[in-house]
Amino acid sequence: MTTDTISPVIRLNPADNVGVARTAITSATAIAEGGETVAARADIPSGHKVALRTIAPGEAVLKYGQIIGTATETIAPGDHVHLHNLAMQESHATHHFAEDARETPLLPEGERRTFEGYVRSDGQVGTRNFIGIVTSVNCSATVARAIADHFNRGGGLDGYDNVDGVVALTHGTGCAINMKTEGYLYLQRVLSGYARNPNFAGILFIGLGCETNQIDPIVQKFGLTEGPLLRTMTIQNLGGTRKTIDVANGIIRDMLPEANSAKRTTVPLTGLKVALQCGGSDGYSGISANPALGYAADLIVQHGGTAVLSETPEIYGAEHLLTRRAVSAEVAQKLMDRIEWWRRYTEHNGAELNNNPSHGNKLGGLTTILEKSLGAVAKGGSMPLEAVYEYGEIIDRTGFVFMDTPGYDPVAVTGQVAGGCNVIVFTTGRGSVSGFKPAPCIKVATNTEMYEHMSDDMDINCGDIVNGTDSIEAAGRRIFEKILVVASGEHTLSEDFGFGDNEFVPWQIGAVT
Template identity: 50%
Template sequence: MPDYLRLHADDNVVIATESLDAGRVVRVDGNPITLAGPIATGHKFAIRPIAAQSPVRKYGQPIGIARESIQPGCHVHTHNLQDQHTVAETITSTHPPAKPSPLRRSFQGYVRPDGRIGTRNYVAVLSTVNCSATVCHKIVARFDEQRMRRWPNVDGVFAASHTTGCALEYDGRKHQMIARTMAGYADHPNVGGRLIIGLGCEQNTPAYLAQHHGIVPLHAPDGRPLTRDEGVPMLTMQTEGGSQATIERGERMLEQLLDLANQATRSTADASALSIAVECGGSDGYSGITANPAIGIVSDRVVACGGTSIISETTELYGAEHLLCDRSRSPEVAQKLVDRLHWWQRYVAYYGGELNNNPSVGNKAGGLSTITEKSLGAVSKSGATALEAVYDYAERVTAKGLAVMDTPGFDPASVTGKVAGGANLVMFSTGRGSCFGCKPAPVIKVASNSELFHRMRDDMDLDAGEAISGKSIEQLGDEFFEFALRVASGEPTASERNGFGDHEFVPWTVGPTL
């Protein structure tokens, strides 16, 4: 294994592949460089003199400017590097790449009445408002592992509760966002049955969900079996006679929903039905070199199959958005992306922040210095295909090919939005060791380095660190794609074996609490 990685011929920094001591001599282009101080694995050091206020380059792209002059062998990090990125105002032209050669693959999935395909078969209990959250969880708690053996074709039941639903402007932006998220989960291809529970006096009423999102309420009499053609059962605690009465009736209705969902079985489905959410969290200096590019290969393979790949975390595209803009199907698609970034700049500035407040403390400890550096690594999850569309948070993603969804960088909120948009599979890279699941979609965890993969083996599915020890990114990506097909067909992921996913429903909403 080499002492360092140089990612592009134009780079004036390289990345240490192991912890290097001060005074160590490394050779770059045959020239000896003496390290001025210790360099931790994943961190950068200069290989050429860098003048103050001049660009520092990694991936062949500027990741910021030097705060001061930096000599070869010096550590390059937050103390001597600052972000100075500017987002374009207007996009007038794009250069979308040719579509990839078609790829025909299949998996074993659940065919839903609307033709969409699920990779899992869950029953969901959703709260319209925080006031009904406890009731939802108490109903789900009655269906433990022993009891669920009665429904072998169901992967489980889960409660999707949240902190809002009231004290907001009726049909305002915040209301629209939470309702859109709920509707996306209720109508998700991985959900074979759903029960919605409210308090009764909230803004986010069943009537609103019916009017704006087509979720038709069903108030079935006790004892009458539910059918596939009826609406979604909805209960209100005030109408039912309180919390305990709602729990008792909810339990009976959930049994009926499980009976219905249990009728579903897996069958062969074309991989064009895959909608994969690509995510990174707890990133380090390797994430953009190993795990994210390998996930990008998976993204390309899914798109070649006729499926959909969704990248998000808009705040972690800042600094790399020009790469997606150039690949956009049209200037209008690219303009929508830069418009969202300008909105984010105004939004965080209102609270006295800036987009460079991301990377996190953990990201910086792992070697990432600026948001531009982080974004250049993060955007590689999108692969190399054309950007077809840009969607609002939790909006139903209907485009085939690569899409961007506007979300925060916070992983639970980001993945929640993409799953609400229809993603039936999640591929999630981490360099520091993020532990995450998101029912009803299976989450594949990809370790950016082998040390992490072995240290947190129970939480990791795939080791992208093999790219450092010799495997090509394309070989890794193809292996990861095959694993994704097996997961889509029912193979459990590490997060599923560990029982993650019950508490990661975290809708993002924008607006005041009134």
């Protein structure tokens, strides 16, 4: 179609009583959709909703063929539908467990794609070749950063061109926490999970020495084996800052020759675990980039890889679309158990699951968490849900899986990388500039205006889906191909900027005493 034959709004389902503006619509513009024509009664910003028929007070507002809230007043055809006339309602979706259960439709082995990765001694496959410094407590953060700076900025990596860098994984916790709480367990999982992530060739644990979160129990509990490529130390035992830095520099220098000798080889996609993320979403996220990523996720799974959806508060109201795809009732129930945990958690903390959308989401046209969730879950594609993991658990199944995390992107990605993800794909409508070392992060724009405005940060544009000149399938294949070349070593734009040193954010739950 030519652009002048395309409706100025997108109606995502025939049942919908609202459409989404492809571009900004000025008041009095004629909107032809579904055989009817209405006139815009106000200026409608791009990505925002416009009523296609009369919606009575208390009546459900439908988008994607699903309820996203209720009208708080009479909404006339052509009205702008947003915060002033649309309210959140409690989700009462009907949950069907494993109703659509089926085996994952894998391609024949001879037809499956491969990539070039680093095969580690435990059989995992890395897409990058870093050395990591894992801090047990915030008290060792400055020392860890000084060590990393010596190698990254002070010439310590000269002659080791195959090593991508030294990453200081610093955080704000590790002491004054109850050792019996979920927060303590999550921290231990995350630190041990990063130590296992295949994008690290070597790991050095550094603690202060007197903290609650001791290193030795982590090593023992999670079956980590000390050796040339996994070492531990504490600042107090070594005699302070300077001595610790000197010893640590020597340890990492000893790791470098073996790390540098690692070579990429051709490996199947069973070695690929892709974290599916969205942040800074807008009204186009669930129309363009998210479903395109979902299409790419399906391809990853069909070729034998793993796609990992997360952000539990941002699937709230759309979880019924996942439970019916679960491979068993037990998997579906585990997802519902995590939803129920979030209900109790938010209530206990004087919050609610509808603490979203954020300010930027609202400016971009999203009104309620139900609307946001329906768009966010599109990243998960259509494959069977094989497993549900708690935060930071090791992902030991291939296929499409879910990990329970907060909706806050750095915390969510930290859990996914701890679980073993070695590539991240991050869709955004408002713009995001994060990186997540040691995993490369591919940024996917939902709209062309933002893609062009932030071209230094966006790797892929899905905005042409909105104007009708691109398709979800074609964009999804571009994302899939980009994942394979990035997994094989091609840099993303966030990597070129050096992002990723500050986005390691373990989920901190519980009282700090």
